[in-house]
Amino acid sequence: MFNRKSVKNLIWMTFVLALFLPISAFGAVHDLVIYHTNDVHGYVFEARDGEGRLTNIGYDRLKAIVDADPTPRKLLLDAGDVLHGQSFTTAKRGELPAILLSLVGYDAIATGNHEFGYGQERLLELADKYRLNFLSANVVKIAEGEPESYILPPYLVRSWGDLTVGIFGLSTPETRTSTDPRNLVGLEIKDPVEAGINMVSRLKSLGADIIIAVTHIGSEPYCIPSSLEIAEKVPGIDVIIDGHSHSIITEEIKRGDGSAALVASAGSSFRNLGKVMVDRNEDGGFSFSAITLPASSPEIEQVEPDPAMNAAMTALKTEFDKEMDVVIMNAPFDLDGARERVRSSSTNLGRIICAASIEATGADAALLNSGSVRDSIPAGEVTKGELLSVLPFGNYVYLIEITGDDLLAALNHGLSVTGSGAFPQFWGMEAVVRTEGEGFAIESLTVGGKALDSNDTYKLAINDFLHSGGDGYGMFTKYDYREFATLEEAFRNFVTTQDAAALGAVSDTQVLIIAD
Numbered sequence: 001m002f003n004r005k006s007v008k009n010l011i012w013m014t015f016v017l018a019l020f021l022p023i024s025a026f027g028a029v030h031d032l033v034i035y036h037t038n039d040v041h042g043y044v045f046e047a048r049d050g051e052g053r054l055t056n057i058g059y060d061r062l063k064a065i066v067d068a069d070p071t072p073r074k075l076l077l078d079a080g081d082v083l084h085g086q087s088f089t090t091a092k093r094g095e096l097p098a099i100l101l102s103l104v105g106y107d108a109i110a111t112g113n114h115e116f117g118y119g120q121e122r123l124l125e126l127a128d129k130y131r132l133n134f135l136s137a138n139v140v141k142i143a144e145g146e147p148e149s150y151i152l153p154p155y156l157v158r159s160w161g162d163l164t165v166g167i168f169g170l171s172t173p174e175t176r177t178s179t180d181p182r183n184l185v186g187l188e189i190k191d192p193v194e195a196g197i198n199m200v201s202r203l204k205s206l207g208a209d210i211i212i213a214v215t216h217i218g219s220e221p222y223c224i225p226s227s228l229e230i231a232e233k234v235p236g237i238d239v240i241i242d243g244h245s246h247s248i249i250t251e252e253i254k255r256g257d258g259s260a261a262l263v264a265s266a267g268s269s270f271r272n273l274g275k276v277m278v279d280r281n282e283d284g285g286f287s288f289s290a291i292t293l294p295a296s297s298p299e300i301e302q303v304e305p306d307p308a309m310n311a312a313m314t315a316l317k318t319e320f321d322k323e324m325d326v327v328i329m330n331a332p333f334d335l336d337g338a339r340e341r342v343r344s345s346s347t348n349l350g351r352i353i354c355a356a357s358i359e360a361t362g363a364d365a366a367l368l369n370s371g372s373v374r375d376s377i378p379a380g381e382v383t384k385g386e387l388l389s390v391l392p393f394g395n396y397v398y399l400i401e402i403t404g405d406d407l408l409a410a411l412n413h414g415l416s417v418t419g420s421g422a423f424p425q426f427w428g429m430e431a432v433v434r435t436e437g438e439g440f441a442i443e444s445l446t447v448g449g450k451a452l453d454s455n456d457t458y459k460l461a462i463n464d465f466l467h468s469g470g471d472g473y474g475m476f477t478k479y480d481y482r483e484f485a486t487l488e489e490a491f492r493n494f495v496t497t498q499d500a501a502a503l504g505a506v507s508d509t510q511v512l513i514i515a516d
């Protein structure tokens, strides 16, 4: 046991522990154990790699692990971004993951930015219908002439005889820019530190012996403030279970007054399970220790999934598959996403996905790496599943304001080599090019019908993969962004609401003109 020690490289540490500690060492009885997940984003089913090793844990195995733990006082917490992401989540607007959260028996869930992905009313509806304790002490409703009010419960209190635990939730201020603004109408995201201080005094007055913050805040430098700063600036918090930055951490933060808080976060996509162990000291205080268990560790992999939970998940998967068979549009013509063409030319499907991103964001232009496009759609009836197979990755549409110089550099980079996933599909722009080497060089570029001005700025729709510098598009990483729907949602909204003439206009218009 590494009591109250700061441990950063938990994967390594877990590996060592897994090698040298008998499995029973994880079955010790504590005063309280907290199991935690975050940023699951729809990865609810178990998955294995090519060698058969478990890579994603699965909720059915989670249920078995929590149930088998001999500690009587247990909490299961999720630090947010659980209702939105993979198509399993978006298929029924959050309903399928919501059902699973309630069946596994989560005690509390931080309200992540993506929880607002279907609008605030839908979040409240799902929380209510499935009795899910989404918490947030810093998302408030603002209405003229009315006092500020929480939209979700800010905290909850759990008591077991001589132990009372207070849990409160915090949401990232980035929610302001990381969901479609229409989802946040009438809401304000308050300062998490101030909200935390209020919650600690409230929970102390309610007799909490231990205070846990379940936060969708993140611990990376771009998270302002980060969960580590909150731990430092809010005395009284004992444990922060965090999400948002997809980090794997268990770190003790010491404060000036000698007190400390443990911050723990378990990566993303349910590849790890976090566990915090709480033990009462002889002096009446508590010690906290933490471990992150990757899917491939024996104490996870050797657990048989809970059969009832497994059956429920299979039933929901069947429901999901049925949903994917629903016909949602009639394609007026073939939409070309064939790898051999989409990676070397502008195709009508590439242009339509870009037009959909513009429709979703109000951008001047859109650019998509053609590696995102995985399938074609033949003319005729199209199912939800067929649309999904075009854009299966769950990437999000991002809007940035980019200089003309960088926009030109981005297109030049993408066009310079054909055949790779970096090759750009675009709309809202027209490029006249000549062949050069293995690709094209730009002779002239217009945006919205006007010649590109290198000193001007343009609203450009891209996606999260490109914004992280994927496919060599490093020029995007420095820009602040606003996040919208997933690419697949934007595409689906567009093709199911535009008529055949509008789709035909995009399909028939060339934007990549080869001059030689």
Ligand SMILES: [Zn+2]
Binding pocket: 081, 112, 113, 114, 216, 243, 244, 245
């Ligand atoms: Zn998030």
